[in-house]
Amino acid sequence: MNEKRxxxxxxxxxxxxxxxxxxxxxxxxxxxxxxxxxxxxxxxxQDQARVDEWREQRRLLHAMLDPVLDEPLPLRLPLA
Structure with missing residues (x-):
């Protein structure tokens, strides 16, 4: 990652x-x-606004993807 100072x-x-x-x-x-x-x-x-946008993105991603964590594993998935 390009470390921006x-x-x-x-x-x-x-x-x-x-x-x-x-x-x-x-x-x-x-x-x-x-x-x-x-x-x-x-x-x-301006940087606070960016951080607020990232937090909102994170919240939306969690709302959309967290339910997938509760789904059962497919039976065809090899567990070994």
Whole structure:
């Protein structure tokens, strides 16, 4: 993946990356980094809008695909 660097968080040492935004949208950041991303997003509404779109996409995909997880395995599927 092409690691796109965004802006640094004031007072923090590590710039927020595209990967950080995706991890934030998926709820996969540790608390300290999540706080840094939230500070960044508060100052960058265009990036907040992108994260909101990704969260909505995730919600829609889960709504559409989660029911498949409850379907029984086809009998013709080899289990070995």
């Amino acid at each position: 965004l802006h640094a968080v004031p007072g923090a040492g590590t710039p927020i990356t595209e990967a950080d935004l995706h991890a934030y949208a998926d709820g996969q950041l540790p608390p300290a980094r999540r706080a840094e991303v939230e500070t960044f997003l508060a100052a960058h509404p």
